[in-house]
Amino acid sequence: MSPRANWSYPTAIRFGAGRISELAEACLTAGIKLPLLVTDRGLASLPITQQALDILDAAGLGRAMFSDVDPNPNEKNLAAGIAAFKAGGHDGVIAFGGGSGLDLGKLIAFQAGQTRPVWDFEDIGDWWTRADAKAIAPIIAVPTTAGTGSEVGRAGVLTNSDTHVKKIIFHPKLLPAITICDPELTVGMPRIITVGTGMDAFAHCLEAYSSPFYHPMSQGIALEGMRLVKDNLPLVVADGSNIAARAEMMSAAAMGAVAFQKGLGAIHALSHPIGAVYNTHHGMTNAVVMPPVLKLNRPEIEERIARAADYMGIAGGFDGFYDFVLKLRADLGVPDKLAALGVGRDRIDEMTAMALEDPSAGGNPVKMTPENTKALFEACI
């Protein structure tokens, strides 16, 4: 049996296999009468997406979809989505997909009623207070991958298509009103996406757990999230239709996003510029850079990681944990170096500068400097 539950933390979550059937009712509960389902191009034609539209249609909510969404969505996708939202007279968004569809859907609901440009709401200081909160349309989130946790997050990542920099747009009301976590939707993920997104969830938990800030709640959630990935990611990669394990991965993904309120670190600080410059998959990139970052941080996190290893049933303290990460990656077919993802050495200086500017850099246990960051890129490529 796979788990089924209703949670109210950090938002209303309907968790369990088959619960996509509640999509129309969730819209009505959130006050949405004419939803726009936002997803990416790849998902648009898949049966899970058509099924979601059928559910809306049968309840008289139409079957409007916007799917002009790139893998690392940008402000052009956002503008086109807002135009579709307005042209259709929609009153809410169903953000449906992996992080790309979820983030762009959330940002359409957020930005459609704003007068300032979206970049004015970057996650810097209290810039979010610049937004007109009343103009934000309600959001229902339906994840189809188990990784980013955007379905329970208060941010959306948007790539600037001129500068290729990924910006985090933040507002408390970017948190979806209702989230439907249906593990059956993740069964059809290509293997490489199952691996990449699963490692993203692991990276969120690991970096949150390792960050130096005081946040015991997040610390606890991150620890259990890591255990769930350790025990279940190999199972779903071996058998994609293992619904119980898919459900645990879906929980781990949501837990990672809740936990990383405590902070992220160098894994994400490196992965953001690499993704922006080379359009690599976010989670897969995280998995490749993870071991060199662990090595860099060792002096600050050795004892803490040893405690995590104990909890996760890994012998050997920090070294055991490090070896576990290497073995997990190898078993899942994650490449050892970034070169295998098409990343070259020619833009290391530029990416080093971008990594140091990235908001995640501040959460790294060892202070990131131009020297150690460049050395990290060298080691990873």
Ligand SMILES: NC(=O)c1ccc[n+]([C@@H]2O[C@H](COP(=O)([O-])OP(=O)(O)OC[C@H]3O[C@@H](n4cnc5c(N)ncnc54)[C@H](O)[C@@H]3O)[C@@H](O)[C@H]2O)c1
């Ligand atoms: N908001 C956040 O807090 C946050 C956190 C981490 C990452 N992100 C962002 O999320 C994005 C990455 O998201 P992702 O890793 O989920 O990948 P994705 O959304 O880009 O999807 C990857 C591919 O998998 C396909 N796919 C997704 N679900 C599927 C399914 N069930 N069956 C078959 N194919 C499926 C998609 O069509 C796409 O081609 C990046 O843009 C990243 O910046 C956001």
Ligand SMILES: [Fe+2]
């Ligand atoms: Fe991530």
